[in-house]
Amino acid sequence: MPATMPLLEVTDLDKTFTVDSRSVRAIDHLSLSIDEHEFVSIVGPSGCGKSTFLHIIGGFEPATAGELRLSGRPIGPPGPDRGMMFQELSLFPWLTAIENVAWPLEMKGLPKRERTAKAAEYLDLVHLSRFADVYPGQLSGGMKQRVALARLFALDPEIMLMDEPFGALDSQTRELLQEELQSIWRRARKTALFVTHDIDEAIYLGTRVIVFTARPGRIKADIRIPNLDRPGDYRKSREYLALRVEVWDLVRDEVLKARALEEA
Amino acid sequence: MRINSASIQNWILPVAALAAWEILGRAGLLPRYLSTPSAILAALWEIALTGELFVALAASLYRVSVGFALGTAAGIVVGLGAGILPGVRHFFDPLVSFLYSIPKVTFLPIFLLLFGLGHASKIAIIAFSGFFPVFVASRHAVLSVDKLLLWAARNMGAPSRTIFFRVVIPAAAPQLFGGIRIGLAHAFVVLFAAELIGSKVGLGTIISYGEEWVRFDLMFAGIVCFAVLGFLSDRMLLAIRSRLLKGQMIGTEEEIVR
Amino acid sequence: MTAQTFAQARSLIGRWYSIPLLILVWQLTVASGLVESRLLPSPGRVWTALATEVGNGTLIYHASVTVSRALAGFLLAAFVGIPFAAAMGRSVLVRNLFEPIFFIGYPIPKIALFPVFTYIFGIGTPSKIAFTFLECLYPIVVTCYFGFRGVQTRLIWSAQNCGASRSVILRRVILPATMPSIFSGLRVALPVAIIVVVITEMIGDSIGLGYYITIWSTRFTFANVYAAIIVIGICGLALDQALLLLRHSAIYWQREEA
Numbered sequence: 001m002p003a004t005m006p007l008l009e010v011t012d013l014d015k016t017f018t019v020d021s022r023s024v025r026a027i028d029h030l031s032l033s034i035d036e037h038e039f040v041s042i043v044g045p046s047g048c049g050k051s052t053f054l055h056i057i058g059g060f061e062p063a064t065a066g067e068l069r070l071s072g073r074p075i076g077p078p079g080p081d082r083g084m085m086f087q088e089l090s091l092f093p094w095l096t097a098i099e100n101v102a103w104p105l106e107m108k109g110l111p112k113r114e115r116t117a118k119a120a121e122y123l124d125l126v127h128l129s130r131f132a133d134v135y136p137g138q139l140s141g142g143m144k145q146r147v148a149l150a151r152l153f154a155l156d157p158e159i160m161l162m163d164e165p166f167g168a169l170d171s172q173t174r175e176l177l178q179e180e181l182q183s184i185w186r187r188a189r190k191t192a193l194f195v196t197h198d199i200d201e202a203i204y205l206g207t208r209v210i211v212f213t214a215r216p217g218r219i220k221a222d223i224r225i226p227n228l229d230r231p232g233d234y235r236k237s238r239e240y241l242a243l244r245v246e247v248w249d250l251v252r253d254e255v256l257k258a259r260a261l262e263e264a
Numbered sequence: 265m266r267i268n269s270a271s272i273q274n275w276i277l278p279v280a281a282l283a284a285w286e287i288l289g290r291a292g293l294l295p296r297y298l299s300t301p302s303a304i305l306a307a308l309w310e311i312a313l314t315g316e317l318f319v320a321l322a323a324s325l326y327r328v329s330v331g332f333a334l335g336t337a338a339g340i341v342v343g344l345g346a347g348i349l350p351g352v353r354h355f356f357d358p359l360v361s362f363l364y365s366i367p368k369v370t371f372l373p374i375f376l377l378l379f380g381l382g383h384a385s386k387i388a389i390i391a392f393s394g395f396f397p398v399f400v401a402s403r404h405a406v407l408s409v410d411k412l413l414l415w416a417a418r419n420m421g422a423p424s425r426t427i428f429f430r431v432v433i434p435a436a437a438p439q440l441f442g443g444i445r446i447g448l449a450h451a452f453v454v455l456f457a458a459e460l461i462g463s464k465v466g467l468g469t470i471i472s473y474g475e476e477w478v479r480f481d482l483m484f485a486g487i488v489c490f491a492v493l494g495f496l497s498d499r500m501l502l503a504i505r506s507r508l509l510k511g512q513m514i515g516t517e518e519e520i521v522r
Numbered sequence: 523m524t525a526q527t528f529a530q531a532r533s534l535i536g537r538w539y540s541i542p543l544l545i546l547v548w549q550l551t552v553a554s555g556l557v558e559s560r561l562l563p564s565p566g567r568v569w570t571a572l573a574t575e576v577g578n579g580t581l582i583y584h585a586s587v588t589v590s591r592a593l594a595g596f597l598l599a600a601f602v603g604i605p606f607a608a609a610m611g612r613s614v615l616v617r618n619l620f621e622p623i624f625f626i627g628y629p630i631p632k633i634a635l636f637p638v639f640t641y642i643f644g645i646g647t648p649s650k651i652a653f654t655f656l657e658c659l660y661p662i663v664v665t666c667y668f669g670f671r672g673v674q675t676r677l678i679w680s681a682q683n684c685g686a687s688r689s690v691i692l693r694r695v696i697l698p699a700t701m702p703s704i705f706s707g708l709r710v711a712l713p714v715a716i717i718v719v720v721i722t723e724m725i726g727d728s729i730g731l732g733y734y735i736t737i738w739s740t741r742f743t744f745a746n747v748y749a750a751i752i753v754i755g756i757c758g759l760a761l762d763q764a765l766l767l768l769r770h771s772a773i774y775w776q777r778e779e780a
């Protein structure tokens with residue numbers, strides 16, 4: 001394998017919050033290297049700092065200490081190089097679906113006709129062409145997230161950051177969206193960081209699964225999934241089940257620790 | 265409008281009240297100052313014919329629209345500023361909260377002396393009165409814009425000016441309209457007091473004229489005009505709101521309240 | 523002074539500086555003779571007037587008149603309006619009968635009807651209380667109506683599941699669940715009560731703060747007028763704080779921002 005520079009390089013990341021004059025350490029000396037074309041799933045118990053981690057990479061929160069580089073450049077304020085998809089409520093309610101998807105294209109400076117055409121393409125990718133002129137207020141949760149996904153693809157960032165995007169949806173919609181995301185991702189293999197508390201989702205979607213410890217967040221395990229095939233019966237395969245057991249054992253410990261922290 | 269049991273029940277009380285008013289009034293069972301609907305309509309027709317109605321209407325309408333426009337514009341600009349810039353916020357907050365509990369109408373005598381009995385004093389106090397609810401609503405609207413929307417916009421590479429005009433303002437718009445609606449209601453209350461206390465033209469003067477000359481039908485004619493004007497202005501505002509905010513309002517409770 | 527108290531003092535000044543600043547500008551404006559001193563007496567003169575009129579009891583007397591009228595109308599509206607809103611929320615017939623009156627009547631400036639009230643009740647206190655009652659009724663009924671309607675069905679189902687009777691459900695489930703909305707409506711209605719009483723006193727009366735302002739305006743003694751305005755503001759603030767305290771103890775499970 002040729003030695004290429006990692007796309008995202010995190011060195012010794014520290015993050016401390018001060019809440020009511022108490023300081024809370026969210027992330028502790030975290031180092032991570034992500035290469036291009038990886039789909040990295042991050043799992044961990046609630047409150048372990050995984051969302052905070054994503055926010056720091058996105059530039060929405062500052063790091064307390066440590067270095068972060070994207071393609072060798074230090075990370076700055078939020079920008080289209082690190083596209084973010086939130087769990088909910090991030091579509092502009094006063095714009096239709098297609099207008100929402102076209103927005104990042106407008107920020108990039110595309111003329112109207114071109115961006116409407118491209119937005120239509122992306123909307124088609126998530127099978128929502130029929131709802132182009134519909135407002136978010138009229139869409140179901142799953143459809144809204146699909147529009148948000150289309151908008152993320154329209155943004156075409158260097159790295160995709162996804163913060164529990166399917167967390168607010170019911171499990172059936174979630175599974176279908178996972179399949180859709182997975183099949184779309186295969187085509188362009190855009191580097192992605194995907195935070196979730198759902199282990200099945202993490203394994204199904206990822207080429208690599210990282211397990212965070214309970215607060216303060218550190219990397220407990222870093223598991224590569226070499227096999228990229230996801231046939232229809234993948235979730236019943238021996239490989240999948242073995243992975244699931246392995247990851248769950250790792251996470252379970254941390255969940256218990258997190259619970260103890262909460263009750264303290 | 266569908267005719268079903270609900271809409272029939274809707275109309276029972278108003279229609280019955282009007283009918284009772286007319287019948288009892290004609291029969292002489294009501295005190296004189298209550299007049300009757302038919303007499304009121306006749307009086308309306310009378311001042312319409314002499315043109316008095318339109319002169320008064322024009323005066324009141326002019327005052328309330330200019331005053332309302334000025335107060336609303338000022339309220340929005342300063343309120344948005346207060347929402348965004350802590351410096352502006354800290355300057356205006358104590359002033360506004362202090363003055364908020366004071367009915368602006370109490371400044372009416374002062375305004376009347378400053379600006380005279382003509383249009384200017386009415387416009388000034390209406391603007392002054394309308395400023396406050398619009399300011400409070402704008403300020404609150406900006407501060408409560410969902411953080412995620414701002415993050416998403418910055419994430420997509422939007423510069424600050426774009427974020428202000430194309431995210432903050434549309435997101436704040438629904439609440440802004442709430443404040444504007446309240447400001448409109450205040451404007452009419454202040455207009456009424458101002459026209460009754462110190463004015464030579466306007467709908468308020470028709471009302472006081474009617475009282476003075478024991479023409480209660482005329483008094484009520486003025487009252488009805490005033491009420492209708494206020495009502496229609498509100499409806500117009502709601503129509504504007506529906507057009508501007510069409511996408512956002514679907515499915516919200518606002519839409520259901522007619 | 524430790525660093526912390528210094529920082530606290532700085533932030534306190536930073537948040538409230540505009541009021542002293544305003545008073546300073548006020549003093550300078552008067553001293554420089556820019557504005558006619560009859561219309562804008564100096565802060566010192568206003569303070570003297572305030573101290574005098576409070577000291578000799580005049581302002582206290584008029585303030586108590588205004589406040590008691592406002593409270594009377596307000597409480598009456600609360601005692602009638604809250605159960606009425608409950609009835610509207612739970613009975614389709616009541617809702618259909620009265621919905622137009624409240625929703626279409628809302629934007630009508632009811633102050634236009636005040637002259638009629640003076641004929642029915644006379645110029646004194648009863649007409650003020652009756653009219654205040656009407657004006658406060660609207661925000662209370664409308665807000666509480668949405669509150670009662672919005673009680674989560676699941677809460678009622680849980681109570682029924684435990685075998686609670688209808689009256690228990692009303693008292694111990696629906697009422698607590700609606701408390702936030704009720705107080706929200708009351709908080710809107712209270713300043714309305716004060717504003718309405720003052721305005722009607724300005725239009726025509728012989729006692730009360732509104733009358734006080736009008737009479738001293740005609741005598742060009744504006745120091746007293748400003749003193750009265752300040753007293754109105756203080757009354758409004760005091761009443762609002764009292765209401766907040768009441769809400770704090772009534773809604774003990776929720777700590778909301780003011």
